[in-house]
Amino acid sequence: MSKLRHIPNLICFVRILLVAPAVWALLDGRYPLALGLIVIAGLSDALDGYLARKFDWRSRLGALLDPAADKFLVASVFVTLTWLGLVPVWFTAVVLGRDLLIVVGVLVHQVWVAPVRGEATTVSKLNTTFQISFMVLTITHAWLGWPAIVWLQVLGAAVLGTIAVSAFQYVKAGCKAAWEAIQTRST
Numbered sequence: 001m002s003k004l005r006h007i008p009n010l011i012c013f014v015r016i017l018l019v020a021p022a023v024w025a026l027l028d029g030r031y032p033l034a035l036g037l038i039v040i041a042g043l044s045d046a047l048d049g050y051l052a053r054k055f056d057w058r059s060r061l062g063a064l065l066d067p068a069a070d071k072f073l074v075a076s077v078f079v080t081l082t083w084l085g086l087v088p089v090w091f092t093a094v095v096l097g098r099d100l101l102i103v104v105g106v107l108v109h110q111v112w113v114a115p116v117r118g119e120a121t122t123v124s125k126l127n128t129t130f131q132i133s134f135m136v137l138t139i140t141h142a143w144l145g146w147p148a149i150v151w152l153q154v155l156g157a158a159v160l161g162t163i164a165v166s167a168f169q170y171v172k173a174g175c176k177a178a179w180e181a182i183q184t185r186s187t
Contacts, residue, residue: 005057008048012065015044019076026080031143035136041073042132067120070128071099077135086138091156095131098163105174113181121169127162134159 018041025034048066052058078095081087110116120128134155137147 005055005059008052008057009059009062009065011044011048012062012069015041015069016072019073023076023080026077026084026139031139035139035143038073038077038132038136038139045070074128074131074135075099081135081138086142094160094163098167101167102170105170109174109177113178121166123162123169124166127159127166130155130159130162
């Protein structure tokens with residue numbers, strides 16, 4: 001049973017391995033294959049999270065690996081979609097900028113304040129869902145001409161809105177934790 005606790009981490013590794021073939025399929029114009037791989041990656045994210053929570057198979061590695069796998073998938077696919085001219089450069093820059101802000105914030109907090117034990121906020125999880133949905137529907141539009149552009153614009157606005165809210169939440173929480181750590185050290 002103790003070996004089973006590593007299943008969520010193995011699923012994360014598989015998700016990371018799916019990124020290269022998904023990008024290759026996009027670059028090769030094989031949209032159905034790319035969609036399939038991205039959907040499998042998305043479902044694997046849900047599965048590893050479910051298993052980790054349901055059976056308490058959480059680990060420090062998994063806490064780092066899961067969001068890293070998500071960010072790697074999202075960043076790779078967004079950059080590829082931008083390369084293909086399907087997503088504007090500025091939009092991808094905002095998506096990647098938020099992730100860079102989070103990663104730098106975590107590293108700074110880890111090094112100068114205290115070990116990071118935070119969990120993704122609800123808005124951040126919603127943002128990831130919107131981002132993956134946007135990627136899937138952008139590819140579907142390139143392949144089948146569906147959904148209409150207006151729906152991609154609405155979903156894009158949801159992505160941008162949740163980026164703004166989640167970035168604010170992370171900065172606020174990081175500043176509060178840093179302030180509390182400083183106060184604790186000075187007493």
